Amino acid sequence: MHLHSQERQGRGRALDRAFRASKGEILGYIDVDLATDMKHLKELIQSIRDGYDVATGSRMLPQSNVERPFNRGFASRGFNFLTRLMLGSRLYDHQCGFKSFKRDSLLGLLDKVKDTHWFWDTELLVRAQRAGFSVREFPVEWRHGGTTKVDLKRDVIGMGSQIFRLWYEFLWD
Numbered sequence: 001m002h003l004h005s006q007e008r009q010g011r012g013r014a015l016d017r018a019f020r021a022s023k024g025e026i027l028g029y030i031d032v033d034l035a036t037d038m039k040h041l042k043e044l045i046q047s048i049r050d051g052y053d054v055a056t057g058s059r060m061l062p063q064s065n066v067e068r069p070f071n072r073g074f075a076s077r078g079f080n081f082l083t084r085l086m087l088g089s090r091l092y093d094h095q096c097g098f099k100s101f102k103r104d105s106l107l108g109l110l111d112k113v114k115d116t117h118w119f120w121d122t123e124l125l126v127r128a129q130r131a132g133f134s135v136r137e138f139p140v141e142w143r144h145g146g147t148t149k150v151d152l153k154r155d156v157i158g159m160g161s162q163i164f165r166l167w168y169e170f171l172w173d
Contacts, residue, residue, distance in 0.1 A: 010116040011118055012116040012117050013116040015029060019101075019110065020107070020110065025103050026045055026048045027100065029099060030097060030098050031097030034145075035097070035143055035145045036096065036140045036142050037141040039141070040057060040141070045100055047136045048102050052135065053128060053134050054100070054105065054106075054133060054135040055136045056096060056099045056125065057093070057140035057142070058091070058096055058137045059076070060077070060080060061093070061138070062139075063139035064139040064141070065142070066142045067144055068142070068144040076093075076095065079160075079163075080092055080093060082163050083122055087126045087166055088126075088130070089126050089129060090135075091135065092137065094126075095118070095122065098140060109128055110124075112127050114165075115162055117158070118159055119163075122162070122163075123166060126166065
């Protein structure tokens, strides 16, 4: 299957569209730069076969083996800390681009996820935990690819505002 769009959709909207069009029972994605070592692919898929609803690689666990620029690592640690503190997540890395899902579990969450850009993964993971889905986070080997569409200043502000948006929404749940 090939999906194409003439307009830029944002990362979250593109993933949402692709997952809705997919037919498999185990769905997943990996970053196009293959920053996460593919030796973890079997573990990613097996986690869903073993009964988890969601599986995600983590660059933040003590056993993870990660090489990345200091400023990116610092911003990521701060973001993940705020996500745990304000949104009650039990995960340590919400943004690793190495995730798999049980189809029915994922499709049950997609309509609730409002973000259409970089915060999409985080919102999905937080909502999965709040809904009682089983989420497995496991350490990975990860290498910074060098090219990125992440703009630290713009995206830190944007993703920080999304943490507050979701926190505020949860206040009224």
